[in-house]
Amino acid sequence: KNEVEQSPQNLTAQEGEFITINCSYSVGISALHWLQQHPGGGIVSLFMLSSGKKKHGRLIATINIQEKHSSLHITASHPRDSAVYICAVRSGGYMKTSYDKVIFGPGTSLSVIP
Amino acid sequence: DTAVSQTPKYLVTQMGNDKSIKCEQNLGHDTMYWYKQDSKKFLKIMFSYNNKELIINETVPNRFSPKSPDKAHLNLHINSLELGDSAVYFCASSQGSVGNYGYTFGSGTRLTVV
Numbered sequence: 001k002n003e004v005e006q007s008p009q010n011l012t013a014q015e016g017e018f019i020t021i022n023c024s025y026s027v028g029i030s031a032l033h034w035l036q037q038h039p040g041g042g043i044v045s046l047f048m049l050s051s052g053k054k055k056h057g058r059l060i061a062t063i064n065i066q067e068k069h070s071s072l073h074i075t076a077s078h079p080r081d082s083a084v085y086i087c088a089v090r091s092g093g094y095m096k097t098s099y100d101k102v103i104f105g106p107g108t109s110l111s112v113i114p
Numbered sequence: 115d116t117a118v119s120q121t122p123k124y125l126v127t128q129m130g131n132d133k134s135i136k137c138e139q140n141l142g143h144d145t146m147y148w149y150k151q152d153s154k155k156f157l158k159i160m161f162s163y164n165n166k167e168l169i170i171n172e173t174v175p176n177r178f179s180p181k182s183p184d185k186a187h188l189n190l191h192i193n194s195l196e197l198g199d200s201a202v203y204f205c206a207s208s209q210g211s212v213g214n215y216g217y218t219f220g221s222g223t224r225l226t227v228v
Contacts, residue, residue, distance in 0.1 A: 033216065033217065035217075035219075037155075041202065041221070041222050041224075042219070042221050042222070043204060043206075043219040043222075044219070045216040045217040045218065045219070047216070048216045084155065086157060088157070101159070101170070101172070102147075102159040102162075102170070104156065104157040104158065104159075106156060107155060107156075107157075
């Protein structure tokens with residue numbers, strides 16, 4: 001079992017729908033990242049969270065440290081949101097250490113249909 | 115004016131060869147990373163350097179050797195290339211090494227070993 005899981009694995013939505021992508025992890029973390037990988041392969045960092053909630057445009061990311069769970073929400077989805085969304089956690093302590101690890105989830109492939 | 119640039123973008127080479135991939139960032143970040151994305155699109159961190167010092171070295175074959183001549187550059191040298199090394203390699207940078215900052219990714223280098 002991966003230390004970072006995402007659901008769903010694949011998601012197809014109609015334009016305008018509200019979308020939720022979930023990430024759960026089993027390790028202690030110092031931060032959680034949401035990344036977007038476009039169909040062309042480029043990767044963009046969307047959010048970095050260590051607590052609470054962040055919003056950027058139509059994207060909202062939340063994290064619940066106690067439940068080891070994070071969600072990425074997309075409001076009013078658009079075909080240009082079609083991409084793979086990847087959750088990544090940074091485990092280990094808050095100090096610079098040689099065993100500080102970054103673990104990626106398997107990604108959620110989102111397709112938004114016009 | 116690219117923030118994180120990798121060269122080359124594509125690399126096709128024969129088994130047994132030695133090759134290098136270069137990465138440069140002009141963001142003034144102090145931490146740089148190499149990630150590998152395999153054919154199943156799963157991302158995995160390989161190395162992380164903070165101010166030219168190695169801080170993450172995941173279990174990768176010692177045929178892979180990162181070199182950071184200064185904090186703006188992190189190059190990846192691969193000796194004796196094998197078929198299984200075929201993947202997309204992403205360079206990234208961030209300000210700070212403890213995961214509390216977002217990442218900026220390069221556009222990736224697609225390595226094909228034949």
